[in-house]
Amino acid sequence: MYRIAVLPGDGIGKEVTKGAVKVLQAIGDRFGHTFHFSYGLIGGEAIDREGTPLPEQTLQMCKQSDAVLLGAVGGPKWDSHPPHVRPEKGLLQIRKEMNLFANIRPVTFYSSLSASSPLKSHVIEGADFVIVRELVGGLYFGKPSERRVEKGEETVVDTLFYKRAEIERIITFAFTLAQKRKKKVTSVDKANVLESSRMWREVAEQVAKRFPDVQLEHMLVDNAAMQLVRSPKQFDVIVTENMFGDILSDEASMLTGSLGMLPSASLSVDGPALYEPIHGSAPDIAGQNKANPLATILSAAMMLRLSFGLTEEADVIERAVKQVLDAGYRTADIAQQGDCVLSTTEMVEKVKDAI
Amino acid sequence: MYRIAVLPGDGIGKEVTKGAVKVLQAIGDRFGHTFHFSYGLIGGEAIDREGTPLPEQTLQMCKQSDAVLLGAVGGPKWDSHPPHVRPEKGLLQIRKEMNLFANIRPVTFYSSLSASSPLKSHVIEGADFVIVRELVGGLYFGKPSERRVEKGEETVVDTLFYKRAEIERIITFAFTLAQKRKKKVTSVDKANVLESSRMWREVAEQVAKRFPDVQLEHMLVDNAAMQLVRSPKQFDVIVTENMFGDILSDEASMLTGSLGMLPSASLSVDGPALYEPIHGSAPDIAGQNKANPLATILSAAMMLRLSFGLTEEADVIERAVKQVLDAGYRTADIAQQGDCVLSTTEMVEKVKDAI
């Protein structure tokens, strides 16, 4: 039995996690696994009901699970709240509390969706890389992060902080991943400006010695932002600091024209991992049965593979998604003129049928 | 008489500044202006000859000029130098010493170059925006920026620091610029994570009150990285922190497929401004008379307009460049199959002829 903590969150989070749960149940039926789902509050709804974006009960439930499936958090309703009672804070806290140090975002190009991409097809066709983002350190969590009055002037400070061991951990992770893929690591930093990046580069060089079969390349973050648009096919595994990773992975997610398609995993050293679509809570279409459930379904596939070692089951989901797309089925976000547009629940049914 | 300090720098910097100087001379001849050029060392060559990337003499010359024209700095030769004697340090120092707080990068789409863009033409066609990057604060210059041993562990820290007045200055600048354009400011931050971004957002709201005719929109930096690729036409003036600006402006420069075409200006409160192409020193093609001089020529046009108020003269240069491109002339970086490729000096001659 696999215990899955489900945190639907806000907006379309509810609809897409519901879809993924149905798909997991279909997998359970076909392969004879029992998935046990327990539900918890996070984000805006947790604020409304419990006064905090990550209730202790939710956290305990997640820690005691085998894996966590998250929808999305946030919405305009909570935008004017003070920082510590905003939905996003729940996400930042759960990452920190569960020590989810490695955020993995595969960027896969679906040729059937090439019309939706803003990039020319010769640029994007065949691109297949993974961004590994450090998720519990860097500019996100360094202290101080505060306002100060200095000599009568109002000032503000944020801090980019790393322990060497934290840098080593994420870079080692990236190399291990690259070994199973195309054997190339692009370490992204700003070593011509930041001291933390100079340490990052040093550590990358050191770690590389332990992986003689993997090629290491350093790239400045500004150049990486260019190269992602210019020739995304050059990449295999990109590894970078938390904030750089936030920016570059969102940029990268746009390349394929299928933001609603991209899954992610956030892994810890030894506790349960968390899986979530990379898109947000999309308040504008929430509750309308319009959202694309595929990113969450593909996140569930990552869960099967990475947390439970159920490789075949994961493959079945991924192939089902591809098959459904190849057959021309689309939700509104990836539809082109003339396409027949499915609702969230219809899309979930198509994937279940293909399993 | 206009006194222009020319800092060719390294790599192709020499060739492209030479081209821009010739074009300025042609403008001088046609309109009866005298431009006086004095030359200074910066970057790698300054390190080799003077032991420092920004010799005092260069700095004094720049401060006493009416405007500075810079080529590019850096190259593999100096990559292994310690941080304070690296070519880029010269650039960071001159920005700080001359208080060049506002870096402006117009992103213009040339329809004759649409084949070189990685983006589909319906996405990029008609895009016309300016990135205003804060250039003397933020994560680039905050202290501490150092390594520390804490409880026996090696750690590293960088600091994002702003005075409120610095944020206000750059945002006011962006609004003033937007007033002369399409009257929209997109203020980019990461207010859901950084305290500095929350102050940034507050200040933007305050400044906006003084510009009732300009629309203000806030955008998170990760979303901005997406939107630049997805629908660049939505933007008019983007204003952001130093490091965010570094990343986003390089990303944006790729959209048009014409990195070798894009100029920039860095303005100070009351001293001389600095103009430079946004491309780097391209050591791989340095000294081969292959580099595209147009970004530097267009930077010279920005100088005429912004530092000297010579609007007509600036227009003449910009029209000349457009005309040369429309006539099909290309340097190697923007050439497509079948194009007739010009050298740097030939391209300069074509622009001069068109003036």
Ligand SMILES: CC(C)[C@H](C(=O)O)[C@@H](O)C(=O)O
């Ligand atoms: C919601 C926000 C705090 C979060 C982040 O910045 O990490 C999001 O953008 C993400 O990438 O998961």
Ligand SMILES: CC(C)[C@H](C(=O)O)[C@@H](O)C(=O)O
């Ligand atoms: C060379 C480097 C220090 C510089 C920067 O990061 O500002 C460059 O990338 C730029 O954008 O002008």
